[in-house]
Amino acid sequence: MALEVLIKERKEVRIHENLEELSIDLANHIEELSEESIKNRGVFAVALSGGSIISLMRKLSEAPYKKTVDWSRWYIFWVDERVVARNHVDSNYKLAKDHLLSKLPILPSHVHSINDSLTAEEAANDYEFTIRQLVKTRVINVSDINDCPKFDLILLEVASDGHVASLFPNHPVLETKNEWVTFITNAPKPQPESITFTLPVINSAANVMVVATGYEKAEAVHMAIDDDTGPECQVLPARMIQPDDRKLVWFLDAEAASKLTRFS
Numbered sequence: 001m002a003l004e005v006l007i008k009e010r011k012e013v014r015i016h017e018n019l020e021e022l023s024i025d026l027a028n029h030i031e032e033l034s035e036e037s038i039k040n041r042g043v044f045a046v047a048l049s050g051g052s053i054i055s056l057m058r059k060l061s062e063a064p065y066k067k068t069v070d071w072s073r074w075y076i077f078w079v080d081e082r083v084v085a086r087n088h089v090d091s092n093y094k095l096a097k098d099h100l101l102s103k104l105p106i107l108p109s110h111v112h113s114i115n116d117s118l119t120a121e122e123a124a125n126d127y128e129f130t131i132r133q134l135v136k137t138r139v140i141n142v143s144d145i146n147d148c149p150k151f152d153l154i155l156l157e158v159a160s161d162g163h164v165a166s167l168f169p170n171h172p173v174l175e176t177k178n179e180w181v182t183f184i185t186n187a188p189k190p191q192p193e194s195i196t197f198t199l200p201v202i203n204s205a206a207n208v209m210v211v212a213t214g215y216e217k218a219e220a221v222h223m224a225i226d227d228d229t230g231p232e233c234q235v236l237p238a239r240m241i242q243p244d245d246r247k248l249v250w251f252l253d254a255e256a257a258s259k260l261t262r263f264s
């Protein structure tokens with residue numbers, strides 16, 4: 001149960017007193033979406049991010065979720081990935097494998113990580129090709145309003161500069177419209193090269209959950225969510241996450257929520 005739930009335009013904001021409660025709420029929501037998607041489509045296609053969201057999802061590998069979720073129907077993807085070897089400390093695949101996936105009975109053939117032997121450009125094209133094949137067989141659904149894939153759930157974490165996935169503030173990658181997966185070679189944090197889903201793909205997802213915790217993210221959260229912000233906030237990547245139908249839910253702890261307007 002969230003400490004406080006705010007309904008803002010096209011999004012729900014769930015604020016928790018501590019990380020334990022946030023983790024439980026996150027796991028409950030993911031379980032609900034998994035059940036709904038498996039009931040409607042027979043599968044659940046989820047795209048993960050890197051960062052602390054992975055450890056916040058750890059409840060999924062514990063009771064009751066480990067037994068109640070139908071893991072055999074899950075398909076795993078990455079919203080973004082650093083172009084490094086899969087065993088590199090900065091690999092988002094490695095992070096998820098070590099702290100989550102290795103503890104869940106998900107079929108290895110359902111885990112779609114990037115090909116780490118390719119250049120950034122090749123890896124982005126190759127990943128898009130994989131996704132296109134899985135859209136054809138409807139393992140990944142397709143949007144009703146454009147030709148984008150419609151992931152059942154995309155999980156994002158906001159960084160203190162307001163980036164999500166590898167969509168960084170003021171970066172030309174934000175303009176990419178005609179590709180599903182693209183690449184950058186100049187990320188302002190390690191590693192410089194990464195591949196990332198584009199904004200149209202993220203905004204076409206059936207559900208998007210965004211997580212932010214800690215005081216250092218409070219300003220980015222305020223800029224991404226509140227209405228009383230300047231024009232520069234309109235182009236903050238985290239604010240540009242606007243899936244249709246109010247299927248966007250933010251999960252915050254009290255520190256990350258501390259600059260939201262209602263506190264002032």
Ligand SMILES: O=C1O[C@H](COP(=O)(O)O)[C@@H](O)[C@H](O)[C@H]1O
Nearest residue numbers: 049050051080157158159160165
């Ligand atoms: O670079 C990345 O950062 C974000 C989260 O940022 P953090 O500063 O909170 O770790 C993450 O969601 C993304 O997947 C990752 O590649």
